[in-house]
Amino acid sequence: MVSLSQTAGDSGGKDMRLSIRSLVSIAVLAIGSLSITMPASAGTGAASFAPGTPMHFARAFPTATELLNGNVLRAAGYDGGQFFSDAEIYNWHSGTWTTVAPMHVARAAAMAVRLSGGRVMVIGGFGPGFSVLDSVEIYDPRADSWSVTGSLNQRRAEDFLAAVLPDGRVLVAGGFIFANPMIGLFVPTNSAEIWNPGTGTWSPTTPMHVTRGEFTATELKNGRILAAGGINAAGPDNTAEIYDPSRGDWALTGSLNIGRFDHAAALLLDGRVLVAGGEVGFGAAGGIRSNTAELYDPHAGTWSLTGSMTSARSEAEWATVRLPDGNVLVTGGFVAEETPQSSADLYHTATGVWSSAGSMSVARAGQAAVLLRGNRGVLVMGGLVAPPFSTSSVDIYR
Incomplete structure (x- = not known):
């Protein structure tokens, strides 16, 4: 069992005062946490x-x-310094x-999963x-209502892991447990807990080996979950570890070639995992964004560099979509501090090369992208356009 005091110790007793300007921007302007837990797919061709x-x-x-009927639930969010509880489908x-019942609590940078x-x-x-x-709240699409369930043992926000396990329980791990954007203080955690649908309560479980926030979590083809990168007291992290639902524990695997956080990830059709972009360090002008990408081989447990994107980008992790042909679309994101972009990149899995996928109607970061059914393309919604202000605009890639 991981207590709060033990969790605080996971950061080596040090405050997260890493490049205050950059981290303030992360919390205030770039709170990416959209609930697309698995990469989707969209039309092919030009x-x-x-x-x-x-x-x-x-x-x-x-x-x-995405709901069971293919519609998309958008809940809560952030705009102009305010948090909201509204929802629409x-x-x-x-x-x-169509607007639907609002949540009980206004929030952003939450995580969401679709339950059985x-x-x-x-x-x-x-x-x-x-x-x-x-x-924690649960939306019932049939009743158009939200109900409150048991609270987390550990408060957490910002790109933490959330996944439905094979038995219907819900695992969460990592994320930030404290944030004070006025002084740039952030504390990530390695703690983990599981929600029991029978009791509606959360119980602490085996923590990750490494403290991490703003990392990616990808379900592998064998049902295990890969946690990669993130940020902690040492800065951008290059470690990765795997959760085994059958054992209920974590195992370290090969490390990324480049430590990164706020990056994108997608499971490829052949079972490998693509990660791309993110922030890799800090400079005088804020976070340093990267256009590099690498692939994880689950059989070998190793990472290898692949082609680089046409543009550096971060805060596009929930706007990354696997297309039906296996290629991967990454849209928008920050190209520099507080600078959203409209461009998109397409990763060609056969060649390991990226090409431009065109541009959206507006620049955006912290947006969501979801595959639509019926070959109707990829829905890209919202995001920051002029931080801290967001947009209601939508683009469809088809």
Whole structure:
């Protein structure tokens, strides 16, 4: 069992005062946590972006979850320094948005998973004043209602791991447990806990080996979960570890070639994992974004560098989509501190080369991208356009 005092010790007793300007921007302007836990797929061929029906509200860093019927639930989010609890659903048949019941708690940088049966769980995140939340809510699409379930043992926000296990329980791990954007203080954790659907309560479980926030979590083909990179007291991290649901424990695997956080990841059709971009260090102008990419081979447990994107980008982790042909689309993100971009990159798995995928109608970072059914393309929604202000605009890549 991991207590709060033990968790604090995981950072080596040091405050997370790493490049205050950059970390403040992460918390205040780039709170990426959209709930696309598995890469999706969209049309092939000479695709391009076209504007779609805008959302009812301008939001960045909400959760975005595909429902069982193919519609997309967008919940909560951030805009202009405020946090919101509103929610709406995109109808993939009509291409229109409908407002639905709001959440009980305003939040952003939460995580969401779709439970068995089709309900959607939204976990933690930042609340008003950038407080870190422990509250958890469940949306029932049939009743159009939110219900509160048991609270986390450890408050957490910002790109932590959230995954439904084979037996229906929910695992969360890592993330930031404290944030004070006024002084640039962030404390990541290695703690983990599991939600029991029978009791509606959370119980601490085996922690990760490494403290990490703003990392990626990818479910492998064998059901194990790969946690890669992130940030901790030492800076951008290059370690990776795997959670085995059958054993309930973590095992370190090969390290990334480049320590990175706030990067994108996608599971490829052949079972390898692609990671791309992110922040790799700090400079006088803030975080240093990267265009590099690498591949994880689960059989060998090793990482190898692959082609680089046409543009450096971070905060595009929830706007990264695997297409039906196996190629990977990465949209927007920050190209520099507080500088969203409209460009997109396409990774060609057969050659390991990236090419431009065109540009969206607006520059955006902290947006969501979700595959639509029926060959209707990739829905890209919201995001920051002029930090700290977000957009209601939508682009469809098809």
